Amino acid sequence: MSTLEKRKVCLLGATGVGKTSLVARFVRSIFSDRYQTTIGTKIETKHLVYGEHVLVLVLWDLSGEDEFQRVRLSYLRGAAGYLLVADGTRRATVETAMALHQAAAEHLGDVPRVLVLNKADLRDFWELDDAYERELASRWPVFETSAKTGAGVEEAFRALGNALLQR
Amino acid sequence: MSARLRARARRRDHDYTLDDLRPFLVQPEQERLKSLEHKLETPDALAEAIGEVLPRAAVMSQKRGEELSSAMQPLMLSSIHEVVRKNPELFADAIFPSIGPAIRRAARAALEAFVQRVDDMVQRTMTVESLRWRIEAARTGRPFIEVVMLHNLAYRVEHVFLVHRESGLVLQHVAAESVAPEDPDQVSAMLAALDDFTRDAFREEKEAGLSRFCVGGLTGVVEHGPRAMLVAIVRGIASKDVEASLAETLELIHRQYAAPLERFQGEVAAFEPTRDALVGCIREERIQKPASRRRGQLVLGAIAVLVMIAVGITWSLWHDQHRRFAAYVEALGEEPGLTITRTGHDGGRRFVEGLGDPLALDPAALLAAHGLDASDVELRFKPVYSLDPPITERRAFQVLKPPPGVSLSLVNGTLLAAGVAERAWIDRARLLATSLPGVMALDDTRLFEAEAITSAEAAAAALEGIQISFPLGSTRPPHAERARLDAAARAVQEILGAAPRGGLSARIEIVGHADATGTPERNQRLSEERASMVAAELDERGVATSQLSARGVGHADLAARKVTFAVRLSPASEGS
Numbered sequence: 001m002s003t004l005e006k007r008k009v010c011l012l013g014a015t016g017v018g019k020t021s022l023v024a025r026f027v028r029s030i031f032s033d034r035y036q037t038t039i040g041t042k043i044e045t046k047h048l049v050y051g052e053h054v055l056v057l058v059l060w061d062l063s064g065e066d067e068f069q070r071v072r073l074s075y076l077r078g079a080a081g082y083l084l085v086a087d088g089t090r091r092a093t094v095e096t097a098m099a100l101h102q103a104a105a106e107h108l109g110d111v112p113r114v115l116v117l118n119k120a121d122l123r124d125f126w127e128l129d130d131a132y133e134r135e136l137a138s139r140w141p142v143f144e145t146s147a148k149t150g151a152g153v154e155e156a157f158r159a160l161g162n163a164l165l166q167r
Numbered sequence: 168m169s170a171r172l173r174a175r176a177r178r179r180d181h182d183y184t185l186d187d188l189r190p191f192l193v194q195p196e197q198e199r200l201k202s203l204e205h206k207l208e209t210p211d212a213l214a215e216a217i218g219e220v221l222p223r224a225a226v227m228s229q230k231r232g233e234e235l236s237s238a239m240q241p242l243m244l245s246s247i248h249e250v251v252r253k254n255p256e257l258f259a260d261a262i263f264p265s266i267g268p269a270i271r272r273a274a275r276a277a278l279e280a281f282v283q284r285v286d287d288m289v290q291r292t293m294t295v296e297s298l299r300w301r302i303e304a305a306r307t308g309r310p311f312i313e314v315v316m317l318h319n320l321a322y323r324v325e326h327v328f329l330v331h332r333e334s335g336l337v338l339q340h341v342a343a344e345s346v347a348p349e350d351p352d353q354v355s356a357m358l359a360a361l362d363d364f365t366r367d368a369f370r371e372e373k374e375a376g377l378s379r380f381c382v383g384g385l386t387g388v389v390e391h392g393p394r395a396m397l398v399a400i401v402r403g404i405a406s407k408d409v410e411a412s413l414a415e416t417l418e419l420i421h422r423q424y425a426a427p428l429e430r431f432q433g434e435v436a437a438f439e440p441t442r443d444a445l446v447g448c449i450r451e452e453r454i455q456k457p458a459s460r461r462r463g464q465l466v467l468g469a470i471a472v473l474v475m476i477a478v479g480i481t482w483s484l485w486h487d488q489h490r491r492f493a494a495y496v497e498a499l500g501e502e503p504g505l506t507i508t509r510t511g512h513d514g515g516r517r518f519v520e521g522l523g524d525p526l527a528l529d530p531a532a533l534l535a536a537h538g539l540d541a542s543d544v545e546l547r548f549k550p551v552y553s554l555d556p557p558i559t560e561r562r563a564f565q566v567l568k569p570p571p572g573v574s575l576s577l578v579n580g581t582l583l584a585a586g587v588a589e590r591a592w593i594d595r596a597r598l599l600a601t602s603l604p605g606v607m608a609l610d611d612t613r614l615f616e617a618e619a620i621t622s623a624e625a626a627a628a629a630l631e632g633i634q635i636s637f638p639l640g641s642t643r644p645p646h647a648e649r650a651r652l653d654a655a656a657r658a659v660q661e662i663l664g665a666a667p668r669g670g671l672s673a674r675i676e677i678v679g680h681a682d683a684t685g686t687p688e689r690n691q692r693l694s695e696e697r698a699s700m701v702a703a704e705l706d707e708r709g710v711a712t713s714q715l716s717a718r719g720v721g722h723a724d725l726a727a728r729k730v731t732f733a734v735r736l737s738p739a740s741e742g743s
Binding site: 003004005006007008039040041043044045056058060072074075077078079080164167 | 331332333334335336337350352353356357360361363364366367432433434435436
């Protein structure tokens, strides 16, 4: 018999790392992108099937963190996990992701999360050295993705979904 | 003896142990305890005790709220279910007195709803108002049905969401009929986000929340509970009933699902049974229209009249077609060579069964004359030889193929053939005619040979070209004329032989002449004698002279010593 479960998941990251582009082709949304700039989030859903289990991820795609705007952390309330997105070609965005992780952990405690390093199609221009990447990988499930080709995105969602179902 | 032992001995003399005193000290309490113990440990006694207070407890619990009734509900439902399953007759007997009125009420309600729907339909399609609404729909770009609803409904609850307060996840969602479903998870999460946003943006207290929002003709009514909220999306102006039903339902859900709500991590299956409660919140209120029922009845009446007219027209068409079909069948029956064995309906189509000679008229050819179409009637005819005289006659024509000038007709089984034909055709007709079905005999007495006419005419021409010469004053033809006499005899025989076969009668005259010498009287006598002499010569040559006539004309005609021949051939009937 199939089961249906739902989880609230937040997408967090600095402005311009490609959060919205990253998920645009993998999720469905009935709302326009305008909401992100008006109320600071946009809602999407992602259905994952694990054998007879169906997991619905309700994604809160929070607007990016930068010097002009802060992520509205009240939106984290009730999230079962989160997905941090950074841009491999800008090291500073990884640091922003780490800071957002700290803030999220304070609100949510130790919940499943994954780190996504986007723009894998521009690997030659990455600002991350191997040692740093190894260090990240030792602390996080890290996925290299490309919003342009779609590579790695599904895997990142599935890994997060799997961790959510294990809890 | 030690001091201790002594003391003990003393106490025995003057004092009692506690056990000795207990019966005196706590006797009444012990009895009460025993009684209570008996009541608690003996099922019958316990039941009696609870029975005494149960009604009062129920009344008091009812006063405090609906907790008891909520708790009892599943138990009662399963009991009723069990009773119905085990003894349906008992249940049927119990509800029998109320089922009749209930059915009548339901039927009345259904009829009223039907009248209302007819009325709506009329309003939507036939009234000036509906035209106005269509224009409004076209102008505003809204679907027509939405415009109708706006004008007809005070309000309608279109969606109800049960939302987990903390995560914004949808626990259950129901929508009204014919409302297009959106992704409830996204809508609910966005509502939660808006709730958070408004609270954050305007720094409202944590406990408060978004309770009502309006967009165009839609209103969102939000009822907050400690762990979940109910959101109703209402088209039109929601009455207080909506809020009341939401509050009541949310309280019920919090009571019945306290544990699943508290430990909710995303397993929505636990909330599937809340669907019924949410469906109870889907409601609508119509704008009252006092005259509508009467109008609905009028429309029903009009529909009934239209139906009767339609039935009348259909019956008339059917009857007319039936009449035409009967006339067609009668006409077929009168047609030679066709025999009708059965008529009727088969699968909604009329049919005619029978036997038909291939030479008879094609039954389909008569359809158009009776206003029928080939698709109206199925014709099932088997081929036979018919002995109907007209068909026999047609068959004689088909088989014998008479040449022009020959007529065929059948009278009492005898085929009458009349006219002139070649000998070969006549021989063939004599051979074949009586072998045709329906032909008993051939009457060919008026059938003549073309070749006989030709040869009679040729012989007549030859005879008229022959002149027998005589010496001066003589009535005997000279020897030299014998060959001509022979030829004349053959010609006469040929004419007399062929003429009857050609349907002709022949008049042959032997005409005697004299020259101008002598008196007219002598010449007359001489010419007559010469003609008689030739007749005698022909008689000698075997010619039946009874059919010949001889006369003399003196010298008036040729003024020569000769005998000539005149032949007149005429149709036998004319000559006889």
